[in-house]
Amino acid sequence: MIALTVNGETHQVDVDPDTPLLYVLRNELALNGAKFGCGLGQCGACTVLLDGKPVYSCLVPVAALRTRKVRTLEGLASPDGTPGVLSIAFEAEQAAQCGYCIAGMIVRAQALLERNTRPTADEVRAHLAPNLCRCGTHMRILRAVHRAAEMMGGGVRAVAEREP
Amino acid sequence: MSRLGRRALLANGALVVAFALSRGALAQDTDQPELPGGLAKSPLLDSWISVGADGQITVFTGKVELGQGLKTALIQIAAHELAVAPSEVDIVTADTARTPDEGVTAGSQSLQDSGTAILNAAANVRVLLAETAAWRFALAVDQIEMRDGAAYAPDGRTIGYGELVSGASLHVAAKPDVPRREGGARVIGEDLARIDIPAKVSGGEAFLQDMRLPGMLHARVVRGPSDGTRLKQANIEAVATMPGVLQVIRNGRFTAIVADDEWRAVKALYRLQAAGWERIGEPLPAKRMREAIRGLPAQPVPIFHYPGPPAPPEAHTLTARYSRPCLMHGSIGPSCAVALWEDDSVTVWTHSQGVHPLRTALAELLGLALERVRCVHVEGAGCYGHNGADDVAADAALAARAVPGQPVRLQWMREQEHGWEPLGSTxxxxxxxxxxxxxxxxxxxxxxxxxxxSTRPTTAGGLLAGAEVEPPFVPPRPLPIRLPEGGxxxxxxxxxxxxxxxxxxxxxxxxxxxxxxxxxxxxxxxxxxxxxxxxxxxxxxxxxxxxxxxxxxxxxxxxxxxxxxxxxxxxxxxxxxxxxxxxxxxxxxxxxxxxxxxxxxxxxxxxxxxxxxxxxxxxxxxxxxxxxxxxxxxxxxxxxxxxxxxxxxxxxxxxxxxxxxxxxxxxxxxxxxxxxxxxxxxxxxxxxxxxxxxxxxxxxxxxxxxxxxxxxxxxxxxxxxxxxxxxxxxxxxxxxxxx
Missing domain, CATH: 3.30.365.10 (Aldehyde oxidase/xanthine dehydrogenase, molybdopterin binding domain)
Known part of the structure; x- marks a missing residue:
C-alpha cells in the first residue's frame, strides 16, 4: 500500500509503485478533474498542484510523492462544495468549448493567482503556455483568469501589450 | 435477410410503393410543403419531444454535443416554442436506442437539421396542447394562452401540460405549416449559460473518459507507430503473464490487452511495442506530400461554370498556386470508448459523431444483427471531425467481446491518436x-x-480494426462528396x-x-x-x-x-x-x-x-x-x-x-x-x-x-x-x- 495526501485527505492505495499520480487520482480516488491528455508532459490537461506548484501528474510516479501534498481541481472548492473562485470565473465567462483542457487551465492559473493576484497580461499568457487548448478557447480562458484575479481583490495589469 | 423476410418485403413493397405514390400525389394536389430539417426523415412528434404526466419535457436529438453548446441551444429552441422555462426541459442526445437517426453531427448542420426539427416539432406540440385545452375549456383555440408549462383561459382556468398531454397523442406526424409562437418571454436569442459547463469547470463527470462502471476493466489496443505500419512479432506469452494482464486478444493483426488496472495495461502495451515495427505495403512518397498528391492520377470533376464572353485581349491575367499540408484534428483527449458485451449483444459508449452509422459498421465487424448493437453518445474531448472516435469504439467492442459481462474502457495513447487518426487532406x-x-x-x-x-465509417471496412481482423474487411472506395456541400x-x-x-x-x-x-x-x-x-x-x-x-x-x-x-x-x-x-x-x-x-x-x-x-x-x-x-x-x-x-x-x-x-x-x-x-x-x-x-x-x-x-x-x-x-x-x- 502507498500513502498519499490529496485535497487534505490521506489515502492508502494498492497500486504498482511506478503508477503515475494521474492514474491513481482518476482510477483509485475517482477524481475527474485531472485528465489524460498526452502522458508526456506536453499538454497540461493533467495539471495538479504539488505543494502549491503546478506539475504534470502524468509524469509523477505515485511512490515519489511521500509527504508532498496534492491538490486537484476538486480541492479548489470550499468544504461546503462551493466551487473555487477560478471555477466560478470560468463559468461566468463561459470559458469552455469541449472543456477537456479546462481543469488543467484552472489548476495552473490557481498557482499563479495564489502567488500574485496582480500579474501582467503577458505574465498570464507565459504562465499558461504549458497548457494546450485545441478548441481555441484561449481568449475566454484569459478573460476568466482576469475575472478571477479581480474577484480575489487583484487584477491583470495591461502593460506590455504584445509589442514585437 | 431470411427467406420469410424477403417474401414479406415483396408483399409489403407493393403496399409501400402504393402508399408513397398516393402521398406524393396528395402532396402535389395540396401543394403541401416538405417538413423542414430532420422532420423530413423522422416526422413523428414523439421522436423529438415527450411530455410526461408530471409536465416534464424531454427533447430527443440524433445530434451530439461536441463542446459547441448543442444541448443548450436545442433546449432554448424547445423551451421557446413550448413557452416554458429552459430549466423545465431535459435533453437526450444521440443514442441508437432512443433518438432519431440524424446521421453524423458535422458540417455545421446541427441547428439547421435538428434545431429546425425541434423548433417545428415544439410548435406542433404547443398547438396540439392548446387545441386540447380549448376543447376542455369549450373555448376557441385563439382564446388559449400557453405559458409557463400550462394553458390559460381568459377567465383564469388553467391546465398544466402534463394533464393536457394525456388527452393528446404526440405519436402523430408533424404538420409543416404550424406558426411560431408570437409574443411572451423570449428564450431564443438569449445568452443562456451552457448546461455542460458547470461539470467541466468543477471536476464533475463530464466526459466519456470519466465513465466508471462497476467492475470496469481497462484495455489498450496494440499497433505500430502510425497508419501504414504494424508491429513485428512480439512476445505475447511474456506479456500475458505480466501482473494484472487478464487477456491478450489476437484476431488477425488486431491485438489488444485487457487488464485489471489501466497503468498495467499501458505497461503491457509498451512491452509489446518494444518489439519494433515495419511498414505495410508501398513506401510513402519521398517528396512532400502535397506535391505527391498533385502528381497522382486524378479524376476531373466539374464544379461550376458561369458562362460569359472570353476575356478581352487588353485584360490583365494573373495566376497563382496555393497549397496546404496534411493537418491533424489533434484532440486534446485521446479517443476513448467503453463497451459491455452481454448475451451476444454489445453496448458501446462512444464520442463518435455518428452513432447510427457506427452501429451499422460495428454490427458488420462483430457479425451481429443490428438490433444487438447499441451505440450511446457520451461527450468526449473536442474532435473537429472524424478522428479516432469510431476506431476506438471498434477496438473497445472487440476487447469487450473477450470478457463478456464486464465493461471495458479502452483509451488510445497520445502517440496512437497522433499516429493513426485520419488526417485532413493536403x-x-x-x-x-x-x-x-x-x-x-x-x-x-x-x-x-x-x-x-470523408472516409467516415459506414461499414466495417471503414474502421481500423476492420482491416486488421481475420478475415479483413475491405475499405470502401473513396468518392467525392456531392455538391453543393462538396468535400x-x-x-x-x-x-x-x-x-x-x-x-x-x-x-x-x-x-x-x-x-x-x-x-x-x-x-x-x-x-x-x-x-x-x-x-x-x-x-x-x-x-x-x-x-x-x-x-x-x-x-x-x-x-x-x-x-x-x-x-x-x-x-x-x-x-x-x-x-x-x-x-x-x-x-x-x-x-x-x-x-x-x-x-x-x-x-x-x-x-x-x-x-x-x-x-x-x-x-x-x-x-x-x-x-x-x-x-x-x-x-x-x-x-x-x-x-x-x-x-x-x-x-x-x-x-x-x-x-x-x-x-x-x-x-x-x-x-x-x-x-x-x-x-x-x-x-x-x-x-x-x-x-x-x-x-x-x-x-x-x-x-x-x-x-x-x-x-x-x-x-x-x-x-x-x-x-x-x-x-x-x-x-x-x-x-x-x-x-
Missing part, C-alpha cells in the same frame, strides 16, 4: 483570373487537387458575381496516407486561395481589397457582413499589416468576414496579431454568446493551422507522433484581442456557425502578412521559417522536411 489550388480595364474581374478559374474529405470542392465556388468562371476538382483517389473529414473540409483551403487571390487581383487593379470585394458582391447579407467587419475593425483608417477575408460557408450557410492586423518580427519570423475582428450572420441567432464562442474558436484554431501546423512523414511512416513533433499555437502566440459581432436575423433559418470562420481567418492572416511584408506567401503554414526565408536578401525556395 490540397493544392491553382487560380487564374483576369481583370478588365475597369478593374472588374472578367474571367476566373479555380482548380483544386485533393484526396477525399475538396467545398467553397471552391466563388460567391462573387463573376462572368466566364469555371471550377474543376481533380479528385485523387489514391490515398498514400489515411485522410478524412477535418472541420470545414476543403473550405479552409479553397477560401484561403480565393480570398488570397482576390487580394492579389485587388492589388493589381490598385483598388482597396474591401471595396474590390464589395464591387463583386451582390448578396445583401454578404455585403452587410463585409461592411460591418470592415467598420468595426476601422478598415478605412487601417495601417500597414492589415488583412481582410470573407466567405459564406458552403455558399449556403453562415456568412463570416474577418479583419485583422499583424506585426512581424523580421528577425524571428514570428507573427504577432494585435487584433482580430469578425462579423457573422448565421441566420436567427439562438445563442449569441454560443455563436461568439464558436467563431472565436474557429478563428484561433484556423490561425494555428495556417501559421504553425504541418503533418510530417518519412518514407516509412507519419513522424508527427506527439505535440513536440506537431506543435500548435500556445498562449503567448495568441492574438491580443478577438472581437466577434453577431448579426441576428430573426425568423431566418438557422445556419450554424461552427465552421464559418476557418476559411476567412486563414485568408485574412495571409492577406495581412502580404500587406506587412510586401511579399505574398501562398503555401501553408505561414511559419516563422517560411517568413524568414521570404525575407532573405537572395530569395531561395523555402525548404522543409515534409508536409
Amino acid at each position: 490540397m493544392t489550388v491553382e487560380m487564374s483570373g483576369s481583370l478588365g480595364l475597369d478593374g472588374r474581374i472578367v474571367a476566373w478559374q479555380h482548380e483544386v487537387w485533393s484526396n477525399t474529405h 475538396a470542392a467545398r467553397n471552391s465556388t466563388p460567391i462573387y458575381d463573376l462572368p466566364n468562371a469555371r471550377g474543376t476538382l481533380h479528385f485523387v483517389e489514391e490515398m498514400p496516407v489515411r485522410v478524412s473529414a477535418l472541420r470545414s473540409l476543403g473550405a479552409q483551403m479553397n477560401v484561403f486561395a480565393i480570398e488570397s487571390f482576390m487580394d492579389e487581383l485587388a492589388q493589381a487593379a490598385a483598388i482597396d481589397p474591401v471595396a474590390f470585394r464589395l464591387a463583386h458582391l451582390r448578396d445583401e447579407r454578404a455585403r452587410e457582413v463585409v461592411q460591418i467587419a470592415a467598420e468595426r475593425f476601422g478598415w478605412s483608417a487601417r495601417g500597414r499589416g492589415t488583412g481582410f477575408a470573407f466567405a459564406r460557408y458552403k455558399n449556403l450557410a453562415s456568412y463570416c468576414a474577418v479583419a485583422m492586423d499583424v506585426r512581424i518580427d523580421r528577425e524571428t519570423g514570428e507573427i504577432h496579431m494585435p487584433r482580430v475582428v469578425a462579423a457573422v450572420d448565421c441566420g436567427e441567432a439562438v445563442s449569441p454568446d454560443g455563436i461568439r464562442n464558436q467563431i472565436e474558436g474557429g478563428i484561433v484554431q484556423s490561425l494555428s493551422w495556417t501559421m504553425r501546423e504541418s503533418v510530417t512523414f518519412d518514407t516509412t511512416h507519419r513522424t508527427s507522433f506527439d505535440w513536440s513533433a506537431y506543435p500548435i499555437l500556445r498562449f503567448p502566440a495568441m492574438p491580443g484581442r478577438v472581437e466577434v459581432h453577431v448579426i441576428d436575423r430573426p425568423k431566418q433559418p438557422f445556419l450554424g456557425p461552427g465552421e464559418a470562420a476557418q476559411g476567412p481567418a486563414a485568408a485574412a492572416l495571409a492577406n495581412a502578412v502580404a500587406h506587412a511584408l510586401g511579399i505574398r506567401l501562398r503555401d501553408m503554414p505561414l511559419s516563422p521559417e517560411r517568413i524568414r526565408a521570404a525575407l532573405r536578401p537572395t530569395p531561395a525556395a523555402p525548404r522543409q522536411a515534409a508536409g
